[in-house]
Structure formats: C-alpha cells, structure tokens
Amino acid sequence: MAKLHFKYGVMGSAKSLDLIRANYNYREKGMDTIVLKPDKDSRDGKDECIIKARVDGVSVKGSFIPSEIDEYEEFIKKLRERLKKENISAIFIDEAQFLSKRQVEDMYAIVYELDVPVLCYGLKNNFRSELFEGSKRLLELADDLQEIIGICHCGRKAKQNVRIVNGSIQYTGDEVVMGGVDEKSPIHYIAVCNNCYFKGNIKL
Numbered sequence: 001m002a003k004l005h006f007k008y009g010v011m012g013s014a015k016s017l018d019l020i021r022a023n024y025n026y027r028e029k030g031m032d033t034i035v036l037k038p039d040k041d042s043r044d045g046k047d048e049c050i051i052k053a054r055v056d057g058v059s060v061k062g063s064f065i066p067s068e069i070d071e072y073e074e075f076i077k078k079l080r081e082r083l084k085k086e087n088i089s090a091i092f093i094d095e096a097q098f099l100s101k102r103q104v105e106d107m108y109a110i111v112y113e114l115d116v117p118v119l120c121y122g123l124k125n126n127f128r129s130e131l132f133e134g135s136k137r138l139l140e141l142a143d144d145l146q147e148i149i150g151i152c153h154c155g156r157k158a159k160q161n162v163r164i165v166n167g168s169i170q171y172t173g174d175e176v177v178m179g180g181v182d183e184k185s186p187i188h189y190i191a192v193c194n195n196c197y198f199k200g201n202i203k204l
C-alpha cells in the first residue's frame with residue numbers, strides 16, 4: 001500500500017541530498033521514478049528543473065509543477081495518464097512547501113487511487129515561523145512524517161528559518177523571497193533553534 005510521505009527540515013538540513021540519495025536507491029535497482037519541483041522555486045532558472053544538493057556535482061534532473069492553473073491542469077492530467085501506463089515506483093517532490101493546497105490533495109489522490117508512493121521534501125515553517133500552505137496540507141494528510149534534523153549555531157536542534165537581508169533579520173515581508181543559505185548573498189536564510197529565534201540571537 002503506497003503512502004504519502006512528508007520529510008521536512010529547516011534551510012540547509014540537506015533535504016535535497018536526502019531526496020537525491022533515495023531516488024538513486026530506486027533507480028539503481030532498475031525502478032523508474034519521477035522527480036518534480038514546484039515552479040515557484042526558480043532559483044536556478046525556469047528552463048530546466050534541476051534538484052541540487054549543497055555537495056558539488058550532486059544533482060538530479062526533474063520536471064516543474066506549473067503554478068499557472070491551465071498549465072497545471074494539463075500537467076496533472078498527463079501525469080495521471082503516465083502513471084496508469086508506466087510502472088513508476090515513486091514520485092519525489094522537492095521544495096514541497098511551495099505546493100498549493102490543491103496540489104497536495106492531487107498527490108494524495110494519486111497515492112490512494114493509483115497506488116504510487118509520493119515522497120515530499122520541504123520546509124515546514126516560513127521565515128515568520130508560520131506553516132507554508134503546502135506544508136500545512138502535507139502535515140494534515142501525510143501518512144508518514146519525518147523530520148530531517150538541522151543544527152543551530154548554538155548546538156541545539158534548528159527549528160526556524162531566519163531571513164537575513166543585507167545583514168539584518170527581517171521579521172515581515174513576502175513569504176516567498178528567493179535566497180539560499182550562502183552567507184555572501186544579500187538575501188539569505190539561517191536555520192536556528194527556537195531559543196535563538198525568540199531572542200534574535202543570530203550569528204552573522
């Protein structure tokens with residue numbers, strides 16, 4: 001019986017690396033998989049969908065899940081047709097926090113109607129310490145939840161993502177502002193524990 005999985009963690013907790021490793025395990029055994037990512041994550045451009053780990057050269061090619069509604073309807077129809085025809089052993093989704101509520105529900109339907117496991121990887125909280133839309137629905141629906149642990153600069157378990165803009169902590173603003181974990185970037189994110197988040201104790 002297939003399951004809907006949600007493996008969540010903070011920024012920089014090697015979620016994509018875990019996805020790439022799990023996908024490799026399937027493919028090495030000759031099983032076919034599908035790797036997807038919401039097109040809201042356009043850090044590496046919209047032309048090609050690449051899931052990258054923060055380890056040099058470790059990446060896997062995938063396909064974007066369109067956010068535009070007509071494109072999405074076509075995408076989900078084709079995906080369902082493909083799953084009925086081909087023997088796909090698993091679907092992997094990176095940056096699953098960017099899925100809409102409806103997109104999570106469609107993946108849930110795929111799990112139970114077509115018996116294909118869907119493994120979602122993503123952040124739980126945004127930089128305001130609130131759930132992303134996709135993460136909220138995944139926490140409500142997933143059969144299997146797993147936290148991928150990240151570590152705060154103080155040594156505790158990291159729970160929150162802090163947005164740093166030009167050296168200052170930002171507490172308000174749009175939910176989606178692209179930036180990685182590269183400290184040299186003007187906008188970047190740091191994962192911290194609840195204690196450091198509450199006290200604004202950020203090591204810059």
Ligand SMILES: [Zn+2]
Binds near residue numbers: 152192
């Ligand atoms: Zn801390």
